[in-house]
Amino acid sequence: MNSFHFPLSRSDAEALDARDPLAHCRAAFALPEGITYLVGHSLGPATQGALLALQRAADEGWVRDRVSAWNSANWIGLAEQVGAKLARLIGAGERDVLVCDSVSVNLFKLAASAQPLAAARRLVVEEDEFPTDQYILEGLSSMTGVELVRAEAGKGVAELKGGVLVKSLVNYRTGEVADVAGDEAAAQAGGGLIVWDLSHATGVLDVRLKAWGARLAAGCTYKYLNGGPGAPAFVFVDEALAPELASPLPGWMGHAAAFDFKSTYQPKEGVARFAAGTPPILSLAALDGALEIFHGLNMADVQEKARRLSQMCLMLAEKAELKISCPLEADRRGGHISVRHCEGYAVVRAMADWGIEADFRAPDTIRFGLSPLFLSYAEVWDAMQELTEILETRSWDKACYREKAVVT
Incomplete structure (x- = not known):
C-alpha cells in the first residue's frame, strides 16, 4: 500500500x-454533534434544503392547495423536473432522466424492455452483484424463459454474448469501479446492452454516462444524494434508444395523454414513457431540496x-x-x-x-x-x-x- x-x-x-x-x-x-457518520453510502443524512422543501410541499401544496397543487405547484411535472436536476450529476441530458419507482422496479423495466433489442435471448448478472439485481433478473428469466447466466465476478461482459447485462458501476461490497466506456464498447460491438446500476456512484463520483457511451441506467437517491429513506429512484435512457423501448409496466403516468383516460396505451416520448403510477410527491419534494446542495459544485x-x-x-x-x-x-x-x-x-x-x-x-x-x-x-x-x-x-x-x- x-x-x-x-x-x-x-x-x-x-x-x-x-x-x-x-x-x-x-x-x-x-447532523447531530458528536456523531461521525460513515454510512452515507447507505442512507445519506438529511439536508436543511430537503427538510424545508418537504415542509413547503406539505404546507403550501397538500394543506393549502390540496388536489389543485398538481397544477399550481406543478406536482405533475416534478418527476421530470427533478430528473433534469439529477442529470447533470451523471453526465446525461436533462430530458434523459426520470425520477420514479424503486431501483428494483426500474431495473426490471429496463432489462425487460432491452431484451427484445439484444442480439441474443440472454440475461447476465455477476455472482457478486447486489442481491436485488440478481433477484430481478432471476424473476425476469422465469417469466420470459430467457436464459439467465450467472457470471463470475468481473466476467459479465465476457459472458454477455449479445444479451442484456445488469451491472453496478460501483460494487456494493468492495467499492470497485467498473470501466463503463470499455464495457459499453465491448457490449455494443456484440449486439448486447448493459443496464448500469448507479446506486453507489451517483453523487460521489464524476459520472459521465453520455461521454462513456452508456445507454441505460438506474440508481437510487437516498445514498449520496441524501434524498431520504425510501426516496424514489431514477431511470436514464439515451434519447436515441428510447423510441425503440417499450416499458413492461405501461402505467398511466407514462401515457402520452394521461388525462384523456383512453383505453389503449400510447407512450410518452423519451424516458418519460417509463413512468408508471402516481409519483410520491412528498418524497420527490424532499429530493428536490436535497439536490440544491450540488448546485455549483x-x-x-x-x-x-x-x-x-x-x-x-x-x-x-x-x-x-x-x-x-x-x-x-x-x-x-x-x-x-x-x-x-x-x-x-x-x-x-x-x-x-x-x-x-x-x-x-x-x-x-x-x-x-x-x-x-x-x-x-x-x-x-x-x-x-x-x-x-x-x-x-x-x-x-x-x-x-x-x-x-x-x-x-
Missing part, C-alpha cells in the same frame, strides 16, 4: 480541511475528496491490521471502502457506542462511506484512531455487541 502515505498525521488532515473547496457544504446538513472535486478520504482511511485501517477487501488504487474505488474482521458486526456495534456509525455486510465486512460533502479529513482521522483503540483493547468483545439487529 505504498500509494497510501498521505496524510500521515492529524495536522496533515487539518491542512487538507483548511483548503477543502467543499468544506462549506457541512453546514447544509442536519464540480463533481470532479467531489470525487477527488472522496478518494482522498478513502486513501487516508485505508492507510489507517492497514495500520490497525484490518484486512482490506477493496481496490488499493484510488481510481478503482467509489465512495466507500471495505475491510474485514472476523467479528465485524460486534466491532460496528462497539463503534456506534463511540459515536462512529458504520455498517456491516455478512459475513465479515465493515464498510465506511466517505461522503465528501459533510465529512472532514480530521473527523475521519479521529474516527479511525478510535477504531484502532477499540480493536487494541478488544472493547468490542461483549455479548451485547453480538446480538444481531434486523438491519445491519
Whole structure:
C-alpha cells in the first residue's frame, strides 16, 4: 500500500480541511454533534434544503392547495423536473432522466424492455452483484424463459454474448469501479446492452454516462444524494434508444395523454414513457431540496475528496491490521471502502457506542462511506484512531455487541 502515505498525521488532515473547496457544504446538513457518520453510502443524512422543501410541499401544496397543487405547484411535472436536476450529476441530458419507482422496479423495466433489442435471448448478472439485481433478473428469466447466466465476478461482459447485462458501476461490497466506456464498447460491438446500476456512484463520483457511451441506467437517491429513506429512484435512457423501448409496466403516468383516460396505451416520448403510477410527491419534494446542495459544485472535486478520504482511511485501517477487501488504487474505488474482521458486526456495534456509525455486510465486512460533502479529513482521522483503540483493547468483545439487529 505504498500509494497510501498521505496524510500521515492529524495536522496533515487539518491542512487538507483548511483548503477543502467543499468544506462549506457541512453546514447544509442536519447532523447531530458528536456523531461521525460513515454510512452515507447507505442512507445519506438529511439536508436543511430537503427538510424545508418537504415542509413547503406539505404546507403550501397538500394543506393549502390540496388536489389543485398538481397544477399550481406543478406536482405533475416534478418527476421530470427533478430528473433534469439529477442529470447533470451523471453526465446525461436533462430530458434523459426520470425520477420514479424503486431501483428494483426500474431495473426490471429496463432489462425487460432491452431484451427484445439484444442480439441474443440472454440475461447476465455477476455472482457478486447486489442481491436485488440478481433477484430481478432471476424473476425476469422465469417469466420470459430467457436464459439467465450467472457470471463470475468481473466476467459479465465476457459472458454477455449479445444479451442484456445488469451491472453496478460501483460494487456494493468492495467499492470497485467498473470501466463503463470499455464495457459499453465491448457490449455494443456484440449486439448486447448493459443496464448500469448507479446506486453507489451517483453523487460521489464524476459520472459521465453520455461521454462513456452508456445507454441505460438506474440508481437510487437516498445514498449520496441524501434524498431520504425510501426516496424514489431514477431511470436514464439515451434519447436515441428510447423510441425503440417499450416499458413492461405501461402505467398511466407514462401515457402520452394521461388525462384523456383512453383505453389503449400510447407512450410518452423519451424516458418519460417509463413512468408508471402516481409519483410520491412528498418524497420527490424532499429530493428536490436535497439536490440544491450540488448546485455549483464540480463533481470532479467531489470525487477527488472522496478518494482522498478513502486513501487516508485505508492507510489507517492497514495500520490497525484490518484486512482490506477493496481496490488499493484510488481510481478503482467509489465512495466507500471495505475491510474485514472476523467479528465485524460486534466491532460496528462497539463503534456506534463511540459515536462512529458504520455498517456491516455478512459475513465479515465493515464498510465506511466517505461522503465528501459533510465529512472532514480530521473527523475521519479521529474516527479511525478510535477504531484502532477499540480493536487494541478488544472493547468490542461483549455479548451485547453480538446480538444481531434486523438491519445491519
